[in-house]
Each structure stands twice: as structure tokens, then as C-alpha cells.
Amino acid sequence: MANTENEWELEEGIPQVGDPFIQQYLKGRDALIMEERKRRHDANLRKSLSPIAARATKIVSQIRAQEQNELWSSGLDEVAAHQADEILYPGVMFNLAKGRMENTKLWKIVEKMPKGSLLHAHMDAMFDINFLIDQAFSTPGIHMLAPKPLITAHDYENAPVLFQYSSQPLEASEDKPSIWSETYEPSSLISIQKAASSFPKGGEKGFREWLHTRCVLMPEHSYHHHHGVDAIWSIFTKTFPIVDSLLMYEPIFRACLHRLLAQLAEDGIRYVEFRIGFVFKFRKEGNDEPEEDYFEWCHVVEDVVAQFKQTDAGKDFYDPRIIWTTLRLFDNEGIVNSMKQCIETKLEFPNLISGFDLVGQEDNGRPLVDLVPVLFWFRKQCAEEEVDIPFFFHAGECLGDGDATDHNLFDAILLGTRRIGHAFSLYKHPLLIDLVKEKKILVECCPISNEVLRLASSIKSHPLPALLSRGVPVSLCNDDPAILGHGRNGLTHDFWQALQGLENVDLVGLSMMAQNSIRWSCYEDQSTAEWKAGIQNGVMGKGLKAERLQAFASDFEKFCEWVVLEFAEYDTGDD
Numbered sequence: 001m002a003n004t005e006n007e008w009e010l011e012e013g014i015p016q017v018g019d020p021f022i023q024q025y026l027k028g029r030d031a032l033i034m035e036e037r038k039r040r041h042d043a044n045l046r047k048s049l050s051p052i053a054a055r056a057t058k059i060v061s062q063i064r065a066q067e068q069n070e071l072w073s074s075g076l077d078e079v080a081a082h083q084a085d086e087i088l089y090p091g092v093m094f095n096l097a098k099g100r101m102e103n104t105k106l107w108k109i110v111e112k113m114p115k116g117s118l119l120h121a122h123m124d125a126m127f128d129i130n131f132l133i134d135q136a137f138s139t140p141g142i143h144m145l146a147p148k149p150l151i152t153a154h155d156y157e158n159a160p161v162l163f164q165y166s167s168q169p170l171e172a173s174e175d176k177p178s179i180w181s182e183t184y185e186p187s188s189l190i191s192i193q194k195a196a197s198s199f200p201k202g203g204e205k206g207f208r209e210w211l212h213t214r215c216v217l218m219p220e221h222s223y224h225h226h227h228g229v230d231a232i233w234s235i236f237t238k239t240f241p242i243v244d245s246l247l248m249y250e251p252i253f254r255a256c257l258h259r260l261l262a263q264l265a266e267d268g269i270r271y272v273e274f275r276i277g278f279v280f281k282f283r284k285e286g287n288d289e290p291e292e293d294y295f296e297w298c299h300v301v302e303d304v305v306a307q308f309k310q311t312d313a314g315k316d317f318y319d320p321r322i323i324w325t326t327l328r329l330f331d332n333e334g335i336v337n338s339m340k341q342c343i344e345t346k347l348e349f350p351n352l353i354s355g356f357d358l359v360g361q362e363d364n365g366r367p368l369v370d371l372v373p374v375l376f377w378f379r380k381q382c383a384e385e386e387v388d389i390p391f392f393f394h395a396g397e398c399l400g401d402g403d404a405t406d407h408n409l410f411d412a413i414l415l416g417t418r419r420i421g422h423a424f425s426l427y428k429h430p431l432l433i434d435l436v437k438e439k440k441i442l443v444e445c446c447p448i449s450n451e452v453l454r455l456a457s458s459i460k461s462h463p464l465p466a467l468l469s470r471g472v473p474v475s476l477c478n479d480d481p482a483i484l485g486h487g488r489n490g491l492t493h494d495f496w497q498a499l500q501g502l503e504n505v506d507l508v509g510l511s512m513m514a515q516n517s518i519r520w521s522c523y524e525d526q527s528t529a530e531w532k533a534g535i536q537n538g539v540m541g542k543g544l545k546a547e548r549l550q551a552f553a554s555d556f557e558k559f560c561e562w563v564v565l566e567f568a569e570y571d572t573g574d575d
């Protein structure tokens with residue numbers, strides 16, 4: 001067959017691959033590809049791989065290729081595949097891939113990989129909702145309230161509801177009309193037990209299911225990309241008050257935080273910088289009155305961390321820190337009040353508070369340029385109080401090209417942000433890309449969040465590779481795993497998506513991003529000069545950061561040894 005083809009081609013005068021000038025073309029082509037690779041984020045790391053890491057990388061890429069061929073094609077014929085909505089290909093949307101993804105060899109590998117630090121995660125969006133609901137039922141005194149009764153289907157889906165601790169006896173709820181009745185007295189407290197047993201759609205079981213749907217984005221929400229970003233944000237933002245109101249009672253918060261830290265450690269993460277919007281009210285155990293400030297909340301965080309570090313799972317975990325966040329849609333007064341609280345809390349808990357940011361939908365909130373006066377005020381105030389609270393701004397989490405949200409990137413950089421949250425629109429800014437590299441700013445990239453919140457419909461259409469190819473430092477983050485539908489804490493899903501969906505991202509690429517997460521961790525207060533030196537010197541530097549990079553290097557080497565042993569059948573030996 002090949003011969004006949006060949007003969008035909010020769011007769012026609014078609015040059016053959018072996019011909020010297022075609023070979024020369026191919027050599028030039030390879031050289032161009034290699035030349036471009038030198039600009040990639042992981043080019044240097046690739047040159048300095050240990051032999052075992054090089055072998056593990058090849059093995060992982062082999063497994064990826066095999067799974068792409070065997071697992072990520074449905075085996076159904078075209079019509080059946082369409083009917084079953086099972087059209088599988090590498091890079092298929094997160095929620096459609098999730099179940100299958102968690103049963104792959106690639107998953108087993110990524111799960112085991114040491115992942116460094118988690119730098120972009122909203123703490124209140126990280127607690128497994130079913131666990132939270134269990135806690136609400138098992139903790140004495142949890143009550144439900146709503147500004148108006150929930151009657152219509154629309155109310156069930158949208159109306160605000162909250163939870164609150166109260167010392168009032170259970171019987172106090174007994175004779176009151178429940179939340180689901182026209183005669184419910186607005187904002188009166190009904191015990192969660194009564195609210196659940198009187199739930200018209202299936203009692204406690206139905207109540208638990210309903211509550212769960214009010215606290216997470218369902219897969220269908222993420223599929224409907226044509227509904228746009230604002231529509232999903234409107235559902236997304238309604239989840240937070242419910243979750244926060246449950247979470248911000250001391251006994252529940254303690255149980256949830258301890259469990260969360262254990263899950264992160266289990267996933268190979270050794271440090272986390274939590275963002276949390278300080279707009280909730282925190283109640284200490286048994287207190288009807290909420291705290292006025294966040295000192296008690298900070299005490300609890302420190303206490304739970306200390307307890308966790310006593311456990312076997314927590315012994316290698318580094319002390320987490322908190323990026324203080326406020327909402328970008330607040331007016332100046334609201335933002336300044338939060339800034340004052342931030343400084344007050346920093347003075348009291350210097351080791352806990354690491355930075356400042358503004359959260360909430362960027363398109364729907366105030367752009368950074370509007371906030372320049374208050375941000376300058378904050379800087380001055382910090383200087384007067386002799387505290388260092390660097391910025392870690394969200395910016396460019398949008399589809400805009402040249403609109404106000406897109407322009408947040410300019411301000412984030414000009415205002416000296418140390419990292420940028422999302423920077424989804426950065427790939428459209430050649431000058432800013434150069435600046436980000438020059439100023440050593442890291443992009444906290446959250447690929448699954450961007451998919452679910454409808455900025456990209458798949459990892460394949462995500463701007464991550466556009467940044468990596470230009471040598472922008474990136475770390476992968478999970479943003480809001482409990483609400484977005486990751487179904488578990490950790491970075492395995494986001495790492496897996498990048499590895500499986502992007503041919504250019506292999507084990508070296510993942511390792512680079514994990515190392516970056518350590519280099520850009522704000523483990524301790526540092527002046528700008530110290531911070532930059534720490535990043536610049538990396539593993540060769542002195543101090544905490546260098547030590548932790550060394551620890552990662554040794555963990556990663558052990559992990560590579562495991563890959564080589566565990567998947568020996570894929571090992572084709574050294575080059």
C-alpha cells in the first residue's frame with residue numbers, strides 16, 4: 001500500500017519526507033519551536049531537571065497521551081453520544097469531566113503531587129456544604145430567619161435566608177408559624193429543627209437538599225454559558241450570606257476550619273493564604289450578641305491552626321495567613337471603615353493578616369481607579385501606624401477588552417500589587433505582560449472558577465497558556481471550591497485540568513507553578529525590597545522562603561521516585 005502511494009507520489013513529483021530539503025525544513029521548524037519554548041515560564045526549570053524528575057515527566061506525558069485516546073472519547077456512536085450528552089474529548093468542560101477525571105491514572109498522580117501553596121481561595125467558599133449543614137443540625141441553638149416568608153417557587157430559589165445562633169429554648173419556636181407559612185413573622189428565629197421538619201417539600205430530607213442547592217452552583221448553571229457572566233454571579237453572590245451566617249458561629253467554624261486544613265494538607269498543600277470578606281458577624285459559643293470586631297475570630301483561627309499542627313496530618317503545615325478583603329461595591333465610607341478594622345486587626349494579629357484586597361464581581365463593583373483616593377489614604381494610614389499591609393488585588397476577572405474592569409489591571413500594577421487575582425484579561429495587554437514580568441508579579445490563576453463563572457467554556461479556551469508561553473509567573477488556585485462544585489478541597493482538580501487539557505503543560509509545568517506558589521507566598525511581613533529579593537533568589541536565597549523551596553524540591557523528588565516506581569510500565573528509560 002505504502003509503496004503504491006509512494007510510486008504515485010513519485011510519479012507526480014511530490015517530494016518525500018526523507019528528501020534533504022524537506023529534512024532541512026523540518027529541522028528549521030524544530031529549531032523555531034525550540035526557540036519559542038525558551039520564552040516559556042518553565043524553560044529554566046526544564047534545563048535543570050534531575051534524572052528522576054525527567055523520567056517521571058516522560059511517564060506522566062505517556063499516561064496523559066494514553067488516557068486522551070482511551071478515556072476521553074466516548075466509544076459511543078455519534079448519535080448516541082449526542083443523546084447521552086456524553087461527547088468526550090480532552091479538555092471537556094469541568095463539570096462534565098469531573099466524575100471520569102477522578103478515576104484516571106493522571107488523577108492519582110496529580111493527587112499525590114506536592115503542590116506548594118494555595119494563594120487564591122475565599123475561605124467562606126471552601127467548606128464542604130453537606131458537612132456545614134450537618135454541623136448546623138448537630139450544634140445546639142442554630143436558628144433560621146428570613147426577611148419575608150418563603151412561599152413561591154421563586155422564593156425558594158432566590159429569597160434571602162440566614163442562620164443565627166440563639167440561646168432561646170427550642171420550645172420557643174414550637175408555636176410560631178414557620179418560615180414556609182404566610183403568617184411567618186419576618187426575621188423571627190425558628191429553630192433549624194422546626195424549619196426542617198415543617199419544610200413543605202419533604203421535611204428534613206427535602207430541607208437539607210434544598211439548602212444545599214441554595215449554597216452551591218449546580219452543574220447546569222455552569223453549562224449555560226449563553227446566559228452570561230452577570231446571570232451566574234447573581235446566583236453565586238446569593239450563596240455567601242447563607243454560608244457565612246452558618247459558618248460564623250464559633251463551634252461550627254472551629255469544626256469546619258480544622259477539617260478544611262486537614263483536607264488541604266492531604267492534597268499536598270502546605271500553606272494557604274485565605275481571603276475572606278469581613279462583612280459577617282461572628283458569634284462566640286453561647287453568645288447571642290455578635291462580636292463587634294474580628295479579634296475573637298482571629299483568636300479562633302490561631303487556636304484551630306495550633307491544634308491542627310499538633311496532629312500528624314498538620315505537623316508539616318505552615319501557619320496560614322489571611323488577606324483582609326472588603327467588598328468593591330461598598331461606598332468610600334464602607335471601604336474606609338473596613339480598612340480601619342483591617343489595620344486594627346493587623347496591629348493585634350500581625351502574624352495572621354498578610355495583605356488587603358477587594359472582592360465581589362468586578363464588572364459590577366467599583367473599578368480600582370475609583371478607589372485610588374481611599375487606597376492612598378490606606379497606604380498613609382498604614383505608614384502612620386507602622387504596619388505593612390501589601391495589596392493582593394483581584395483584577396481583570398472579566399471578558400472586557402478595554403472596559404473599566406479590564407483596566408483594573410493597569411491600576412493593580414501601578415498600585416504595587418504583589419500578585420494579581422485572576423488577571424483573566426491580561427493576555428490582551430502586551431505592555432502589561434512585560435510589566436508583570438519585570439515587576440515580579442504573580443498571576444493567581446483559577447481555571448475551574450473561570451469556567452464555572454462563564455469566562456471560558458473549557459480549559460482549552462482559557463488564557464492560561466497564553467500567559468505561560470510568554471513567561472508570566474503563574475500559580476494555580478481553586479478560588480471557591482465548595483460553591484463552584486469541585487466537591488472537595490485542594491488543587492488536584494485545577495492541576496489536573498491544566499495537565500490534561502494543555503499539551504504544553506506537563507509535570508515540569510505543574511512543578512514550576514507549584515514552586516511559584518511558594519516563591520510568591522507571603523509567609524511573613526517583608527519590605528518590598530525583601531519581598532523582591534526573596535522571589536529573585538528563590539531556592540538560593542536565605543530565610544524562610546528558600547527553606548520552604550528546598551523542602552518542596554525534596555518532596556517533589558520523592559514524588560517523582562514514586563511515579564517512576566508506581567508506573568514503571570510506562571518508563572521508556574533515559575534519553
Ligand SMILES: O=c1[nH]cnc2c1ncn2[C@@H]1O[C@H](CO)[C@@H](O)[C@H]1O
Pocket residue numbers: 122123124125237240275276277327359360361362394397449479480
Ligand atoms: O472569583 C471571585 N472574584 C471576586 N470575588 C469573589 C470571587 N469568589 C468569591 N468572591 C467574593 O468573595 C467574598 C467571599 O469571601 C464574596 O463576597 C464573594 O462574592
